[in-house]
Amino acid sequence: MPPELVSPAVRTRAAKTGAADRTKARARAVRHRTLLVYGSRLAVLALVLGLWEWFARTGVIDPFNFSMPSKIWDQIKQWTLHGTAQGPLGEQIWYTLYEALFGWIIGVVAGVVLGIALGRVRFLADVFGPYVKVLNALPRIVLAPIFLIWFGLGPASKVASAVVLVFFPVFFNAFQGAREVDRNLVANARILGASNRRVTFQVVIPAATSWIFTSLHVSFGFALIGAIVGEYIGATKGIGLLVSASQGTFNAAGVYAAMVILAVVALVAEGLLTFLEKRLFRWKPAQPGTNR
Amino acid sequence: MSSDPSSDPSGARQSAPQSAPSRDTSSPAIELRGAGKAFRTPSGALHTAVRDLDLTVGRGEFVAVVGPTGCGKSTTLTLVSGLEEPTEGEVLVAGEAVRGINPDVGFVFQQDAVFPWRTVLSNVMAGPRFRGVARAEARERARDWLARVGLTAFADRYPHQLSGGQRKRVALAATFVNDPDILLMDEPFSALDVQTRALMSDELLDLWAGTGSSVVFVTHDLEESIALADKVVVMTAGPATVKEVFTIDLPRPRKVEEVRLQPRFVEIYREIWSSLGEEVRITRERGAGHAA
Ligand SMILES: Nc1ncnc2c1ncn2[C@@H]1O[C@H](COP(=O)(O)OP(=O)(O)O)[C@@H](O)[C@H]1O
Ligand SMILES: [Mg+2]
Numbered sequence: 001m002p003p004e005l006v007s008p009a010v011r012t013r014a015a016k017t018g019a020a021d022r023t024k025a026r027a028r029a030v031r032h033r034t035l036l037v038y039g040s041r042l043a044v045l046a047l048v049l050g051l052w053e054w055f056a057r058t059g060v061i062d063p064f065n066f067s068m069p070s071k072i073w074d075q076i077k078q079w080t081l082h083g084t085a086q087g088p089l090g091e092q093i094w095y096t097l098y099e100a101l102f103g104w105i106i107g108v109v110a111g112v113v114l115g116i117a118l119g120r121v122r123f124l125a126d127v128f129g130p131y132v133k134v135l136n137a138l139p140r141i142v143l144a145p146i147f148l149i150w151f152g153l154g155p156a157s158k159v160a161s162a163v164v165l166v167f168f169p170v171f172f173n174a175f176q177g178a179r180e181v182d183r184n185l186v187a188n189a190r191i192l193g194a195s196n197r198r199v200t201f202q203v204v205i206p207a208a209t210s211w212i213f214t215s216l217h218v219s220f221g222f223a224l225i226g227a228i229v230g231e232y233i234g235a236t237k238g239i240g241l242l243v244s245a246s247q248g249t250f251n252a253a254g255v256y257a258a259m260v261i262l263a264v265v266a267l268v269a270e271g272l273l274t275f276l277e278k279r280l281f282r283w284k285p286a287q288p289g290t291n292r
Numbered sequence: 293m294s295s296d297p298s299s300d301p302s303g304a305r306q307s308a309p310q311s312a313p314s315r316d317t318s319s320p321a322i323e324l325r326g327a328g329k330a331f332r333t334p335s336g337a338l339h340t341a342v343r344d345l346d347l348t349v350g351r352g353e354f355v356a357v358v359g360p361t362g363c364g365k366s367t368t369l370t371l372v373s374g375l376e377e378p379t380e381g382e383v384l385v386a387g388e389a390v391r392g393i394n395p396d397v398g399f400v401f402q403q404d405a406v407f408p409w410r411t412v413l414s415n416v417m418a419g420p421r422f423r424g425v426a427r428a429e430a431r432e433r434a435r436d437w438l439a440r441v442g443l444t445a446f447a448d449r450y451p452h453q454l455s456g457g458q459r460k461r462v463a464l465a466a467t468f469v470n471d472p473d474i475l476l477m478d479e480p481f482s483a484l485d486v487q488t489r490a491l492m493s494d495e496l497l498d499l500w501a502g503t504g505s506s507v508v509f510v511t512h513d514l515e516e517s518i519a520l521a522d523k524v525v526v527m528t529a530g531p532a533t534v535k536e537v538f539t540i541d542l543p544r545p546r547k548v549e550e551v552r553l554q555p556r557f558v559e560i561y562r563e564i565w566s567s568l569g570e571e572v573r574i575t576r577e578r579g580a581g582h583a584a
Contacts, residue, residue, distance in 0.1 A: 188405035193422035283409040285452040
């Protein structure tokens with residue numbers, strides 16, 4: 001009912017329905033905006049892929065070097081249906097994931113434990129601080145070839161490179177988190193009767209978890225990099241090996257296909273972490289603008 | 293921390309009642325003898341926060357400490373609690389020099405010091421749990437105190453889901469559940485709105501009446517201090533020392549909103565303000581001097 005047709009006698013009702021209408025209109029506007037954002041995202045993707053395909057087919061860019069989306073898609077399909085030269089695709093993904101996950105867990109545990117310990121115990125921080133700084137200054141990715149020599153072609157060398165990449169960001173965040181715990185909370189816990197150990201486990205660690213979680217997101221990406229680079233240098237299985245094997249046969253589509261697979265794996269892992277974080281941080285106020 | 297059982301005041305109370313008058317019952321709850329505290333500033337210079345403090349708090353007495361902002365009231369409380377050590381003089385609690393945190397002391401902090409990752413019930417349980425009380429008993433005691441502060445329905449909420457007044461109630465319950473002989477309160481209600489503050493003051497008086505504990509209540513609100521206390525201690529502008537002590541002879545039980553209207557209250561107010569106002573003015577002029 002258009003508002004101009006409402007008689008004055010039902011004005012209050014009209015005002016009410018008017019308010020309801022406005023709420024609805026607002027909800028509709030939000031929905032529209034969401035649709036628009038998703039639509040535009042899809043359009044950008046389609047445009048980039050389309051241009052890529054078109055340029056490659058018309059020879060504007062060299063399809064041998066740059067490949068094209070359709071070829072990459074064919075490559076993924078072929079790997080999925082008929083397996084790769086090194087075995088089934090699932091196995092390659094599993095190997096990389098396994099190395100990354102294993103290295104990530106070791107790196108995270110070591111980083112959190114040492115970060116909290118150095119953050120809590122001044123003496124340890126004073127002794128080990130300079131060494132940590134020096135090690136952090138090294139470009140750690142160059143350790144991958146050394147690990148290959150030490151631990152061989154198997155998963156151990158990849159796990160090791162993942163560990164060194166994961167350790168430092170986690171360590172620094174845990175250290176910072178332990179340092180920046182609200183002094184009031186620590187004082188309160190001590191007054192309430194908490195021993196030093198209890199303060200560490202029941203105040204410092206819970207307070208540092210949001211710091212630590214920030215680094216977990218980034219560091220899983222690092223673990224994947226560590227595993228992939230390790231595999232790329234020398235391996236018998238894994239996505240990194242797919243990349244180097246494709247490169248060796250001048251199969252550009254293979255390299256891109258491996259990258260796409262890797263991106264999907266990383267996104268899924270990120271999603272899992274976010275889910276876990278939401279469960280763990282129920283005590284936190286919701287961020288403004290998000291529903292809970 | 294007094295791990296030596298012979299220094300435990302409650303043990304002394306039982307073991308030596310008829311021999312030489314027990315220090316425990318004859319000595320005042322808190323005694324400061326020429327106590328002072330200087331902090332080392334980042335630049336390395338010494339900054340005196342409080343000096344030459346002489347103050348006695350009797351058993352079961354409610355003492356309010358008023359003074360201009362930044363004069364050293366919080367510092368005085370941290371000396372009594374054992375969170376900080378005096379750099380000069382002596383601080384005695386129940387006749388014993390304070391060494392580390394005394395388990396008979398409770399402390400309500402100015403800022404929120406509830407643990408945000410614990411539910412309301414779990415926050416109130418924290419003290420007993422830190423002191424090794426079994427979970428079931430701790431829960432029972434916590435529920436009892438939650439009922440007394442009227443938060444039974446909120447037991448499973450997280451602190452961020454409460455109002456400021458409710459969070460303060462949680463802090464009160466978490467402190468009282470430990471059954472402290474000495475209760476230190478650092479501007480506990482200063483962050484609350486006026487109505488809530490009056491309500492909480494009445495509640496505090498009710499809770500305190502049942503315990504027989506000695507209270508040191510720091511505030512910069514003179515009305516609040518007169519309405520609550522047996523004795524009002526006026527401190528000088530920083531570095532603070534005790535300027536004057538006023539005895540408040542208003543009858544108990546009191547209701548803060550009513551006591552405020554009594555002629556005697558106004559008389560006392562005028563008398564104390566003539567002492568405190570001068571210090572406030574000095575502090576303000578200094579602040580203006582800094583700003584200029
Ligand atoms: N940990 C500290 N380190 C250095 N200076 C401090 C510290 N705590 C307090 N002070 C200083 O001591 C003075 C008194 O502080 P405080 O006791 O908090 O005052 P109030 O509680 O009366 O407002 C202030 O000048 C403050 O800057
Ligand atoms: Mg203060």
